[in-house]
Amino acid sequence: MKKLLVLLVLVVALQAPISHAVSAPAVQNWMTVFIAVVAQALPFLVLGVLLSAVIAVFVPPSFFVRALPRRPALAVPVAGVAGAVLPGCECASVPVAGALVRRGVTPAAALAFLLSAPAINPIVLTATAVAFPRDPRMVLARFGASLLVACVMGWLWLRLGRPDWLRPPPRPSFEGDGRWGAFWGSVRHDVVHAGGFLVVGAMAAATLKAVVPAGWLHAVAALPVVSVLVLAVLAVILSICSEADAFVAASLSQFSLTAKLAFMVVGPMIDLKLFAMQAGTFGRRFALRFAPATFAVAVLGAVAVGAVLL
Amino acid sequence: MNRPAQGVLLLLVGAAVLRAGTTDLYLRYVRTGLRPLLLGAGVVLIVAALTTFWYERRARHAAPHAHREPRVAWLLLLPMLVLLLLAPPALGSFSAARSGTALGAAPASDQPPLPEGDPVRLSMMDYASRAVYDNGRSLAGRHLTLSGFVLPGDGGTWYLTRMVITCCAADAQPIKVGLTGTVPGRLKANDWIQVTGSYATRKDRDPVNQEPIPYLSVESSTPIPAPARQYES
Numbered sequence: 001m002k003k004l005l006v007l008l009v010l011v012v013a014l015q016a017p018i019s020h021a022v023s024a025p026a027v028q029n030w031m032t033v034f035i036a037v038v039a040q041a042l043p044f045l046v047l048g049v050l051l052s053a054v055i056a057v058f059v060p061p062s063f064f065v066r067a068l069p070r071r072p073a074l075a076v077p078v079a080g081v082a083g084a085v086l087p088g089c090e091c092a093s094v095p096v097a098g099a100l101v102r103r104g105v106t107p108a109a110a111l112a113f114l115l116s117a118p119a120i121n122p123i124v125l126t127a128t129a130v131a132f133p134r135d136p137r138m139v140l141a142r143f144g145a146s147l148l149v150a151c152v153m154g155w156l157w158l159r160l161g162r163p164d165w166l167r168p169p170p171r172p173s174f175e176g177d178g179r180w181g182a183f184w185g186s187v188r189h190d191v192v193h194a195g196g197f198l199v200v201g202a203m204a205a206a207t208l209k210a211v212v213p214a215g216w217l218h219a220v221a222a223l224p225v226v227s228v229l230v231l232a233v234l235a236v237i238l239s240i241c242s243e244a245d246a247f248v249a250a251s252l253s254q255f256s257l258t259a260k261l262a263f264m265v266v267g268p269m270i271d272l273k274l275f276a277m278q279a280g281t282f283g284r285r286f287a288l289r290f291a292p293a294t295f296a297v298a299v300l301g302a303v304a305v306g307a308v309l310l
Numbered sequence: 311m312n313r314p315a316q317g318v319l320l321l322l323v324g325a326a327v328l329r330a331g332t333t334d335l336y337l338r339y340v341r342t343g344l345r346p347l348l349l350g351a352g353v354v355l356i357v358a359a360l361t362t363f364w365y366e367r368r369a370r371h372a373a374p375h376a377h378r379e380p381r382v383a384w385l386l387l388l389p390m391l392v393l394l395l396l397a398p399p400a401l402g403s404f405s406a407a408r409s410g411t412a413l414g415a416a417p418a419s420d421q422p423p424l425p426e427g428d429p430v431r432l433s434m435m436d437y438a439s440r441a442v443y444d445n446g447r448s449l450a451g452r453h454l455t456l457s458g459f460v461l462p463g464d465g466g467t468w469y470l471t472r473m474v475i476t477c478c479a480a481d482a483q484p485i486k487v488g489l490t491g492t493v494p495g496r497l498k499a500n501d502w503i504q505v506t507g508s509y510a511t512r513k514d515r516d517p518v519n520q521e522p523i524p525y526l527s528v529e530s531s532t533p534i535p536a537p538a539r540q541y542e543s
Contacts, residue, residue: 001315007387015395022396029405031398036339036479038389042327043347046354127476169380177365184361191358192316195323196382199389205480213408218519244477251412251483253521280382 030206037202037273040241041091045194048092052099053186057179061104072106076154079109080147083116089241090118090268091198091277095190098168098281107166112154115294118242118268119146128264131246135257137309142246145265145305149298156293167283169193197280201273205239208272212237221254231259232299235267242268258306265302270294311383317362319386324355326390334538335393338400340478341543400540401482403461403499406471410519412483413438421448429453429506433542434472434485441487441509441524449509456487456526457504457534460497463488467514468497469523470505475541482541488514491527505531 011018022031068075086093097114101107118124120143132138177185212234220230231252240248245267249260270291279287311319330336331348340348392398421444424430432440432454440448458472461484469486473479490510494503510525 001312001318004315004318004387011391011395019396025404028398029401031392031396032339032401033480035389035393035398039327039330039336039339039348039393040344040478040480042323043344043351046351047347050354177369181361181365184358185365187354187358188316188320188362191323191355192311192319192383192386193380195386196380196384199385200382202389209480218410238480240481241477244481247476248481248483254519280380 026210030210033209034202034206037205037239038199041089041198041202041273042195044089044091044241045095045198046191048095049187049190049194051086051092052095052190053183055096055099055103056186057183059103064100064103064105068105068109072108072158073155075106075109076112076158077147077151079105080112080116080150080154083113083118083150084120084122086113086117087121087123089124089243090271090274091194091241093117094274094277094281095194098190101166101168101282102171107161107163108154108157111157111290112150114150115153115269116147116150119143119150119265124242124246124268127243128246131250135310138246138257138261141261141305141309142264144309145261145298145301146268148305149265149269149294149301152297152301153290153294156297165283165286165289167285168281169283193280194277197276198273201239201271201276204272204276205237208237217252218254221252221259224256227255227259228262228299228303231255231263232266232295232302235263236271236295238267239271239273240267257310258303261306261310262299262302266295266298269298311381313362313366316383317359317366319383320355320359320362322390323386324352324359326393327355328352330393335397337539337541338398338479341475341541342539344477400536401473401479402459402540403471405482406459406461406469406473406484406486408518409484411438411486411516411521411523412474413442413485413521424448424452429455431455434458434470434487435474435542437526438485438487438524442513442522446509446511446524451508453506453508453529454526455504455506457502457537458487459500459502459536459540460489461486462497462499463514464517468493470503470526473541475543479541485542486516486523488512488523488525489528490525491529492531493528494531494533502534502536503531504534 093114097110100110125139128142129139220226245264249263275291327348331345421440437456458470461469461471463469468489470489471484471486473482473484475482505528507526507528510527512525514523516523
């Protein structure tokens with residue numbers, strides 16, 4: 001607490017030399033993108049944190065037992081489709097999925113929800129339709145590929161996942177503070193915790209966006225396999241909110257529709273800020289395995305659906 | 311990080327978000343539509359901070375709380391201090407020079423007729439897509455007013471430029487329109503100007519992504535202050 005106050009006084013006192021030191025255009029540009037990613041994500045993070053606190057405090061575990069099929073293999077697609085009801089982008093789904101796991105939902109189903117929710121909700125699909133007025137099949141392809149990848153990842157977890165990989169960091173207990181005390185305790189914990197990881201991801205995204213030159217995109221657009229991989233990697237680096245990624249994809253006009261689909265399927269499922277937040281919510285051992293697997297399945301899913309539909 | 315420090319942190323984050331949302335500051339980073347969500351998030355964060363202090367006071371006599379948040383939580387201070395103390399500007403010519411013009415996202419042809427007015431004020435996106443996809447047919451014989459910041463191109467060309475955002479400045483892309491005719495002298499990158507002129511047939515390719523850049527034949531121009539809402543969306 002004392003350290004915090006000393007730091008604040010120092011920063012305010014040194015404001016003039018600090019702002020002089022960061023006046024170069026490249027640094028200003030970095031700061032604007034950094035603040036933009038945080039400011040865009042924060043309201044959705046708060047929304048997700050509130051929902052997660054409601055699940056943690058007010059929804060009894062028996063509700064999920066009744067709502068989801070008993071067999072985990074069936075619970076995965078049901079949870080995947082249920083992702084359509086969470087309006088918002090990927091920052092909201094991480095804390096909600098974390099709360100579902102703590103509430104006893106089978107992890108495979110919670111992971112399917114985590115991956116599908118940011119990609120198949122009506123807001124994101126509407127944005128996709130607006131961004132691709134000449135290719136309405138893009139909306140169907142995005143919905144199909146995202147749901148497919150979410151379910152495959154859930155089933156993969158059932159077959160290959162090991163419980164000891166999923167080690168969420170310890171949470172404080174809020175016993176003794178009553179229901180509302182527990183509610184606000186959960187909100188505080190999640191915002192402080194996930195917020196820190198969000199900042200890590202936003203810094204990485206702003207840095208890479210500043211470093212990667214836009215010119216090399218043009219050079220690879222014509223190569224079929226490479227272009228898909230390049231846009232998939234770009235989705236990871238840029239960490240754009242899933243409500244906006246369709247417009248960015250549409251503007252990459254030299255690329256094939258399949259490559260653009262890969263951009264929109266990968267982005268909401270795994271990017272730099274999501275990786276940081278998943279590591280914070282489910283543990284680093286989990287994130288290090290889950291992120292590359294998600295990336296590979298998402299690219300394959302997008303290519304397969306693209307081959308059929310586009 | 312102990313509970314009171316978390317409370318102070320939440321209070322700071324909430325205050326920074328509310329400050330950005332109650333002034334024009336947020337327009338430099340996110341779209342206008344996000345304002346109610348920003349304000350709502352700010353209020354929730356401040357309530358969370360106040361309840362932290364409240365439960366901490368009540369719990370003072372009880373057993374000490376062993377749980378502490380990891381150090382990474384301190385990083386949340388960084389964007390809030392940058393926002394409150396430095397308030398970095400909206401993206402301008404530095405960013406626009408590095409990215410290709412974003413006409414690829416524009417809808418197809420069949421442009422509706424121009425609205426009434428002489429001169430008629432158009433958004434950069436509207437002008438550029440009419441000029442490129444419709445070959446300027448709907449612009450013929452009209453006086454047009456555009457505004458934006460200027461960006462130096464190759465060979466002494468100046469591009470009038472506006473950044474277009476969908477969600478936030480991280481997805482910003484420029485729309486560039488070349489200036490020909492009576493181009494004002496003594497321009498420097500990032501100056502905001504308002505120009506009046508008419509459709510010019512000349513087109514360039516953006517060196518970054520080879521997309522077409524239309525031109526405007528300038529008749530008159532005036533320097534203007536940068537608007538609060540610098541992005542088109």
